Amino acid sequence: MGIKPIKKVNVGQMVFDQMQEQLIRGEWKPGDKLPSENELAEMFNVSRITIRQALQKLSALGMIETRFGEGSFVREADVGENMNALVPMMYLNKNSNFQVFEFREIIDAEAAGLAAERATPEAVEELEKILKDMEKYNKAGNVKMFGQKDLEFHFKVTQMTGNSLLIQTNIILRRILEISMEDVIDKMGCEPAMYYHTKILDAIKKKDHDSAMQLMRDHIRNNRKYYD
Incomplete structure (x- = not known):
């Protein structure tokens, strides 16, 4: 039997993909406050660093916004801001x-x-x-x-x-x-x-x-x- 290459699993990407899908499907609606980093880390069974990176990517795409001292919130869809945000902003x-x-x-x-x-x-x-x-x-x-x-x-x-x-x-x-x-x-x-x-x-x-x-x-x- 030949050796099969081992597929690398990018945990951070998997977390990001699931969170993005939650947003696109409207499970987390515009204006909703997301669970805290600790809560998300426990839900996904990953580190807070992994969660923070996923949140940063979602923020960069314009899907969420982080308010100092309050947490992360789902942004209202606004496809007019820039073309690159077209996909994630269409819930x-x-x-x-x-x-x-x-x-x-x-x-x-x-x-x-x-x-x-x-x-x-x-x-x-x-x-x-x-x-x-x-x-x-x-x-x-x-x-x-x-x-x-x-x-x-x-x-x-x-x-x-x-x-x-x-x-x-x-x-x-x-x-x-x-x-x-x-x-x-x-x-x-x-x-x-x-x-x-x-x-x-x-x-x-x-x-x-x-x-x-x-x-x-x-x-x-x-x-x-x-x-x-």
């Missing part, structure tokens, strides 16, 4: 979920059209592999991995445009899109995504700009109806 609620769908309808639909025009055989092959992985996880009932591959499909379509601004925007928004995708799959299941992704891939393979764009738009609108 998920019904209204912001609709904003995510509006964003995706605009970006993903146009990206699908461009992808159909610019698709290479290699890129199409990668999309086909992602779709096969989605089908595999769907049959296995692994909803979490299905959701990850679903988002990967959308990101790959955007990459196929070759437009660095579109690609970078998805990278900036990745965390909020991941959490939104998990929520969508939980509500609607996997079959609608399989249906639309298969149709979209077929349109891209045929280099049918209009069909790819319309199918992607229909796909996003279908997702949105589960929130009406």
Whole structure:
């Protein structure tokens, strides 16, 4: 049996990711006071230094603010302050979920059209592999991995445009899109995504700009109806 490399676990990153998710999901709401460093250290079973580093990162992203002598508080969302804060400052609620769908309808639909025009055989092959992985996880009932591959499909379509601004925007928004995708799959299941992704891939393979764009738009609108 060959030796398998040992995966390093970044405890600080794991703490930060969980705290960020709490904020994005609205478990800690704007204006709420966070537990103290000691309380958080006990909750996560880590050192106060690790907690302090996570809090500093959240503060740098504009998600929380620390008031001397009072503690750390969740900031009100204000995406206008700077572009880099766009993801963390968008806390998920019904209204912001609709904003995510509006964003995706605009970006993903146009990206699908461009992808159909610019698709290479290699890129199409990668999309086909992602779709096969989605089908595999769907049959296995692994909803979490299905959701990850679903988002990967959308990101790959955007990459196929070759437009660095579109690609970078998805990278900036990745965390909020991941959490939104998990929520969508939980509500609607996997079959609608399989249906639309298969149709979209077929349109891209045929280099049918209009069909790819319309199918992607229909796909996003279908997702949105589960929130009406």
